[in-house]
Amino acid sequence: QAWAQDKATLKKNLQHLVRAANQRGIGVMPTLMYAPGQAADKSRWPETRAFAADLISAVGKEPGLAFWDASNEPDCCALPPSPANRQRMEHALYMVKALQELDPVTPVTIGATFADNLREYGDTEDVLSFHNYLPTRGAIAADIAKAKAYAAKVNKPLINTEIGCIARANPYDVALEEHMKAGVGWYIWELMITHSWGTVHGVFHQDGTIRDPTIVAALLGMFRDRHEDVMPSVPDREGFVTRAVANNKKWLADAGATWERGLDLAEISANLLEAGQLIAMYDPPTRTVDLLRKGAPNMPALRGAIEKYTAILEPFQLPSNDPTRGRPPANSH
Structure with missing residues (x-):
C-alpha cells in the first residue's frame, strides 16, 4: 500500500535502512507484504512482481541486503494448510521464483509459520525459514529437530526468523537458548517495543530502556542458572x-x-x-x-x-x- 501511494519515498526509505544497517554491520532481510486480496487473486499477481522489481531496483545491489523473504507466514495459521492457506502459499512460491529471476544473487526464503510446512516450500526457496512460538522447551527442541532433519534432507541452510512472545509462554531467553544449543540461526520478533505488537513482543523502548534484562543477556548467550545446585539468594543474610x-x-x-x-x-x-x-x-x-x-x-x-x-x-x-x-x-x- 505504501508502495502504491508513493513509490519514490518507499524506495528512498528502504535504501536508507539498508545502508544504515550495513554501516553498523547488520544485514537486512526485507519481508514483502502485499495489499489485501492480492495473493488470493491471480489476476493481481503481476502487481506483486512489479512491487518486487521496484524493491530490487532500489536495494538489490546494496551490500547490506542479506535475504529476501517472499512472504510472511502464508500458511498461517492452519495445520494442515486450509484452502485459503494454499492460495497464499501458491502466491508465495510465485514470488520466490519472481525474486530469483529478478535478483539471482540474493537468497530468497519464505517465513513458514510451522516447521511442518517447510516441505511445502523447500524445493523452491534458497534458504529454509520457520517460526516457533511453542510453549515448552521440549516442544521447541522437537520442532527445531524436525526443521533440521528436513534441511539436511534437502541440503539447504536453515534459520528461524521469528521467536519470542511473552503472551504465548515462549520466553525469549528459553527460545534463544534452545536454538543456540541446536546450532540454528535466528531472528527474534521483534527488536523494538512498538505500538503494534509492543504488549507481547519487543526488547527495546525508543529511549533505549528495555523490557527485561534477561532478554538482552540471552541475546549475548548468557542465561539464568537453572541447575539443581544453583546458589540460592539470601536477601536477609546481613539482616x-x-x-x-x-x-x-x-x-x-x-x-x-x-x-x-x-x-x-x-x-x-x-x-x-x-x-x-x-x-x-x-x-x-x-x-x-x-x-x-x-x-x-x-x-x-x-x-x-x-x-x-x-x-x-x-x-x-x-x-x-x-x-x-x-x-x-x-x-x-
Missing part, C-alpha cells in the same frame, strides 16, 4: 530484610509518619525485592516509588505500597542464628 520489615511497621504505626521517610523506606524495600528477585517485575516496585517521588504527596498510595512490600518481605526474614546467614556450600554454582 537488611529484617530491619526493613521492622522499620516499615514502625512507620506504618506512627501517626506522625513523614512523607520523606516513607519514600526512603519504600525505596529500600523495592530495592530488596528487585535485587533478591522476590517479586514479579510486571510493574517494578522501583517504578512505583519513582512515580511517588515525582508526584504530589499521596500518603494513602505510599502506605499501600509499603504495606504490600512489607507483606512480601516478611517471609524472607531469618533468625540471627540461621545457618543460611553464613557462607554457602562450596559445591553451589
Whole structure:
C-alpha cells in the first residue's frame, strides 16, 4: 500500500535502512507484504512482481541486503494448510521464483509459520525459514529437530526468523537458548517495543530502556542458572530484610509518619525485592516509588505500597542464628 501511494519515498526509505544497517554491520532481510486480496487473486499477481522489481531496483545491489523473504507466514495459521492457506502459499512460491529471476544473487526464503510446512516450500526457496512460538522447551527442541532433519534432507541452510512472545509462554531467553544449543540461526520478533505488537513482543523502548534484562543477556548467550545446585539468594543474610520489615511497621504505626521517610523506606524495600528477585517485575516496585517521588504527596498510595512490600518481605526474614546467614556450600554454582 505504501508502495502504491508513493513509490519514490518507499524506495528512498528502504535504501536508507539498508545502508544504515550495513554501516553498523547488520544485514537486512526485507519481508514483502502485499495489499489485501492480492495473493488470493491471480489476476493481481503481476502487481506483486512489479512491487518486487521496484524493491530490487532500489536495494538489490546494496551490500547490506542479506535475504529476501517472499512472504510472511502464508500458511498461517492452519495445520494442515486450509484452502485459503494454499492460495497464499501458491502466491508465495510465485514470488520466490519472481525474486530469483529478478535478483539471482540474493537468497530468497519464505517465513513458514510451522516447521511442518517447510516441505511445502523447500524445493523452491534458497534458504529454509520457520517460526516457533511453542510453549515448552521440549516442544521447541522437537520442532527445531524436525526443521533440521528436513534441511539436511534437502541440503539447504536453515534459520528461524521469528521467536519470542511473552503472551504465548515462549520466553525469549528459553527460545534463544534452545536454538543456540541446536546450532540454528535466528531472528527474534521483534527488536523494538512498538505500538503494534509492543504488549507481547519487543526488547527495546525508543529511549533505549528495555523490557527485561534477561532478554538482552540471552541475546549475548548468557542465561539464568537453572541447575539443581544453583546458589540460592539470601536477601536477609546481613539482616537488611529484617530491619526493613521492622522499620516499615514502625512507620506504618506512627501517626506522625513523614512523607520523606516513607519514600526512603519504600525505596529500600523495592530495592530488596528487585535485587533478591522476590517479586514479579510486571510493574517494578522501583517504578512505583519513582512515580511517588515525582508526584504530589499521596500518603494513602505510599502506605499501600509499603504495606504490600512489607507483606512480601516478611517471609524472607531469618533468625540471627540461621545457618543460611553464613557462607554457602562450596559445591553451589
